[in-house]
Amino acid sequence: MAPRTGILLYSGGLDSLLAARILLDQGIELIGLHFVLPFFSPHADPADTAAARQAARIGLSLRHIRCGRDYMDMVERPAHGYGKHINPCIDCKIFFLQRAREEMERTGAAFVATGEVVGQRPMSQMRHMLNHIEHASGLDGYLLRPLSARLLKPTVAEDEGIVDRERLLDISGRSRRRQMELAARYEIEDYASPAGGCLFTDANYERRLRDLFAHRPDYDLAAVYLLSVGRHFRLNERTRLIVARNEREGSALERARDSADCLLVPDFKGPTALLTGDVDEATLALAGSIMLRYGRPEGINAIQVFRRGDDPRTMTIARPIGEDELKRAALA
Ligand code: SF4
Structure with missing residues (x-):
């Protein structure tokens, strides 16, 4: 037998x-x-x-x-x-x-x-x-x-x-x-729901994943994991932004900084963010205005920019992004 x-x-x-x-x-x-x-x-x-x-x-x-x-x-x-x-x-x-x-x-x-x-x-x-x-x-x-x-x-x-x-x-x-x-x-009590935890069945995740496939064919597994973290925005054809929704997600983004091009940390009370793709002054300003939108601006608002290969620097952000522009950039 x-x-x-x-x-x-x-x-x-x-x-x-x-x-x-x-x-x-x-x-x-x-x-x-x-x-x-x-x-x-x-x-x-x-x-x-x-x-x-x-x-x-x-x-x-x-x-x-x-x-x-x-x-x-x-x-x-x-x-x-x-x-x-x-x-x-x-x-x-x-x-x-x-x-x-x-x-x-x-x-x-x-x-x-x-x-x-x-x-x-x-x-x-x-x-x-x-x-x-x-x-x-x-x-x-x-x-x-x-x-x-x-x-x-x-x-x-x-x-x-x-x-x-x-x-x-x-x-x-x-x-x-x-x-x-x-x-x-x-006496089995504590179990996951059917298909529980599979985000491929989630409409928001689908939008994010299709965007990744379309814009970044050389993606790595860290990028796939990050699709489940934070709010996602497509700033232009080459640049995507992730904005943390809470402290736990902020820590996850900080841990993932090596797999992105730029980590953004607010000087004001607000969310940490991660940029992937081309990072220039215009995308940094746009990213900062989105961070401001989800933060609590007060007086002069600035973000710390940790761009791969560059010295850290501070950038002042003029104002939060407007609602229409925010909706156009949002992936989910
Ligand atoms: S795609 Fe997700 S729900 Fe479908 S079989 Fe695989 S793990 Fe299960």
Whole structure:
């Protein structure tokens, strides 16, 4: 018999927690793969999250894998297109499952499992699409969906008795009732909402990301992370401004100063900002007027300019930007 070890795609959501619990209850050894989406701070530890703590609580060990540039290339050009916003759910699943298959082959595990439920999501969980995703990720016969398994063709792991099919479930559709009942039975309380934390499904984030793809093809992962921080403005074809909304975001921008061209710190009570692209006197003045708009100007207002390769200097800002001009520059 093949080893009773499986790979589980773990998102931190209830469905993947339940899938893990069902398999762990059968005495199967699981390796949880947790793909860390690019919105997660490069300075934060993925092991120090609610999702990781919940996995530990049910006895699931995790490997955290940060999504890199190859993942973003898929997001930019998904073979199966987008959902409602810039969410490439079908290609995203295939991407994760291909990595999981490689891990299965590398470790000698018997199967790959997910928390998917037949018919739960309009785009990627329809039955024909589940079959297509399984095939496209090279997992024909090796992809187990414990929550819906009894409605699907038995996998090799079930046929070989590695997994007991009788102890798998037959959940389908959009209702979460049975999952909630199972959560109560297993005393699982603290879990992420479905697709929780995926900003590709957010309209504002979509505008920012499309702007990045259009204006900065050589972007790095730090730039992708920064799309989730602050207010964003396109000052001209070559220059984008990020303005912090609070102290936490101000600190995030200061930490990211090496990946931008210019850090702007107000002398008045107001937000820190980051400029990427061409920085000249006109863009600095425009950026300063936006910072003033979100700050509390008093008397002579100045900003500290920390431009890459230059000595720091101070610049006086005449007045806050007008509302019409602000709206034209705002990305979200
Ligand atoms: S919601 Fe986000 S993380 Fe989930 S499959 Fe879609 S794109 Fe991927």
